[in-house]
Amino acid sequence: MQASIAAYKRTFTAATLVFFLIWLVIALLVHLPAKSLWAPPASSARINGAPLNWWMIQISIALGVILAFAYAITINKIDEKYGIKA
Secondary structure: OHHHHHHHHHHHHHHHHHHHHHHHHHHHHHHHHHHHHOOOOOOOOEEOOEEHHHHHHHHHHHHHHHHHHHHHHHHHHHHHHOOOOO
């Protein structure tokens, strides 16, 4: 039983670390640089009337939501594998 708890903790920690690193990459490479990409209203760097930075922020938020759902599904599968009940 003790080995099973240790394996669960190891798997849970590894999954959490992977998802955290993915979130960190999204934040550092998509969300944070968006502020520097602001385009004035008359600029050609607009897509459907919105500046590129607006689109980058929307994409990073959407990826964050998708990542949260994927994390929940992954942790639920880990819980089921090790017989953890909420």
